[in-house]
Amino acid sequence: MVTSEADGVRRRRGGGAEARRARRQGGGAVQLPPIRRRLANYEVLDEEGLALIERNADIVLEEIGIEFREDPESLALWREAGATVVGTRVRFPRGLCRSLLATAPPEFVQHARNAERSVRIGGDATVFAPVYGPPFVRDLDRGRRYGTIEDFRNFVKLAYMAPAIHHSGGTVCEPVDIPVNKRHLDMVFSHVRYSDKPFMGSVTHPERAADSVAMAEIVFGRDFVAENCVMISLINANSPMVFDGTMLGALKTYARAGQGTIVTPFILAGAMSPVTVAGTLAQVLAEVLAGAALTQLCRPGAPVVFGCFASSISMQSGAPTFGTPEPALVSYGAAQLARRLRLPFRTGGALCAAKTADAQAAYESANTLTGTVLAGTNFVLHAAGWLEGGLVSGYEKFVLDCDQLAMQQRFCEGVDLSANGQALDAIREVGPGSHYLGCAHTQANFETAFYRSTVADNNSFEQWLAEGEKTAEERGNALFKKWLAEYEAPPLDQAVEEELLDFIARRKASMPDAFA
């Protein structure tokens, strides 16, 4: 599994014909840099609408307030900052949260242990990270089952192999075969050992957040971590208008360590927010303002991302639905609100309610993914692998989504208006009634002319029949296995690996196993 440093360098450079071949195969060595969007962001609200929603968010913060539960220290911080605290309810003078957020960086770098994989979060950058959080995994061979640490490692490896996945993510699935109070150690280790892309830390307990920081210090060095963002972590609001002690503990730990947080109202509209887009946006903005401002009370300048997870519920059953129009409008609007706050933005991904990688999964995922990208989202969690409302990490779904991510990356490059892009000589050469298949311009641009899908079948019906009438899901099954078979781990300094394993062993020995 371990390869020589020289191999690693050669693989990373990625030039020449071999690299192009690998790029076409859509997995493995050649990696795409984070997206720099050259196209406009799509916007659904005008100045008047945005000002209205901001005013309503201010009313929520001032009149209704936000609960900071199970964490007296947060309440003390808010009291000191000038907020009104009654019980666990915090009410904010007009403008307090915004003024606190003036110290938050509009964009920042999250460092990877391989410097070539470091990502900028904010501005015109878009970073794709895998699905986060599912307790189950699914593939065509074994169906749906609880995730294990082996599945976890597999998804880390697939994310490492995928050219358009820029980030290793966090809980790519829950490794339920490891005690709940210890699995964060194995998860962080797996991200470091099996990938060299940036990763996320644990948020399930303040101590586990501290463990994540300690492990990052082993990888990057204590001094480096003190001054640089090497981890980003997901802090969900318990909407409506509540932050709980677990999340607040993790938020404080990461913010004080100068590490990134993504403050995200987790919204199933109709349950956690009003059934309307504008109402949901006002609540989301209020929650983010309060949660993100707290990071600046912990450490001014700590990187923080405006997060928004937007879905809606079925009004018949209460079940979450995905890929529908209203959450798309919420995401577009939230991205605009984030830009006005000068904060990086996170939303979306390739979300779906479908149980398997069928047409429903793809319609819903494409709808959410396109909205995510056109909104100008900076950090895209759940960009690949998400099934069944986030309950399942799907192996086939993962590689199908990766193909879509690479297409989105190409789309974001926009229109080439160079002389070669204009192709006037080609039109002159070919002329009326002929074709461009063999012309000089086509030959010169053959390798890069069009995006080449890794999973789409564009062959004739007869060939498709002869090959067994495979669905996209069945082709995805073959592709994820190919990626896992071809996977080679990136090099890792042996002393770092040993120190990590030693840290993990000591921490595990200090605790009894817990499974709930």
Place this chain on the structure above:
Amino acid sequence: MVTSEADGVRRRRGGGAEARRARRQGGGAVQLPPIRRRLANYEVLDEEGLALIERNADIVLEEIGIEFREDPESLALWREAGATVVGTRVRFPRGLCRSLLATAPPEFVQHARNAERSVRIGGDATVFAPVYGPPFVRDLDRGRRYGTIEDFRNFVKLAYMAPAIHHSGGTVCEPVDIPVNKRHLDMVFSHVRYSDKPFMGSVTHPERAADSVAMAEIVFGRDFVAENCVMISLINANSPMVFDGTMLGALKTYARAGQGTIVTPFILAGAMSPVTVAGTLAQVLAEVLAGAALTQLCRPGAPVVFGCFASSISMQSGAPTFGTPEPALVSYGAAQLARRLRLPFRTGGALCAAKTADAQAAYESANTLTGTVLAGTNFVLHAAGWLEGGLVSGYEKFVLDCDQLAMQQRFCEGVDLSANGQALDAIREVGPGSHYLGCAHTQANFETAFYRSTVADNNSFEQWLAEGEKTAEERGNALFKKWLAEYEAPPLDQAVEEELLDFIARRKASMPDAFA
């Protein structure tokens, strides 16, 4: 099949609880009006890029020219208009086509025999029409097979039942069991008899175009047809830079009858146009300028639509591919060029290369459909049912796409910023840590809060298992059968029906059968 006029009126009105139920079921009586887009159009080119492409199109028209083949009359019209004609090649003085197009309407109404179904084409309106042209049909029960007139009628009925299909389309599939020189008669009749939505005319021969106009005169009255658009027809350029005699004959017939045409370069980039976006756009613009201007030479003021069918080919196999980034950029750019010409625009649909309604079909279709809608497309052919690069009309695919169309329609309504939309009272009522499920605002908006999918399964995994682990395609199979079972024909004046049947009988008797 025939229902009373009173029934028809009641069905069309569509108010009340019954209507809402029908709307939720996603088929049948209740119809959505054409889309009025309240959101911005997405644009990928700036002023400089647009001017560059327009200049290049002018160079193509002036230096290279366009071929008008097998139609001396077109050449004569161009010569009279001041163009340079050598053989069948026409070269255009700078600005000639644009100045001719000054008489083309920026938007127009296509009348339906049911006035409530008439559509405006242009401006902020978007009209969805079914797939056009496939020789094959497919469903899960019988697989892929040649289309018949029964299939044709079925797709007309499905389009009639679909709330978000605003137009009955044209060749929803080829009825290959009817002689090729006679099937246009049955096709136009089927659109009139089994639907009351607007429809398209035949373009496979100038005589068949004339038959289409004659049948429209029976339905709408000769005087009405003389002064109003009651049909729109698809005129493809034979790219690169050729119009052939068949298409020119149909174009002239329709334009002189004051009927609408959609002048559309059919582009598989890399074969019919350069492998670049900007090169393809320049060629498309040149072809549309020449073809659309010819309609104004035939009859100034004749309605004409700027069409662009954009796909690209696999550089390995030459096969067409869909849902990829480059054709999306072409569509967005072409929409911008059309708006600058003040012409209505047609592109896209729900296009895919997939053989069956699987994840590939849905990813590709969602990608093309979203691009089509966000581009600000006015007339969307192939909005539902397209499979396998346009070779197949898919029954399941049709109803799956219709669900997506209804979502797009909802999306285009944008964000409601009314007091009810802002929902501040709901946020006040619910407060931190509670939920919105039963609050007054949720109850008041229960019926219309969120789009309700007709085919998505949002139930629990356990319920999905118990119901047989159905894919979206399998649910689509049940839904299209339900729509066909529930279909009731709209009322049609018996005298009109008899006159149409008489016309068809006379025309059929005048020709021998031809099958090629």
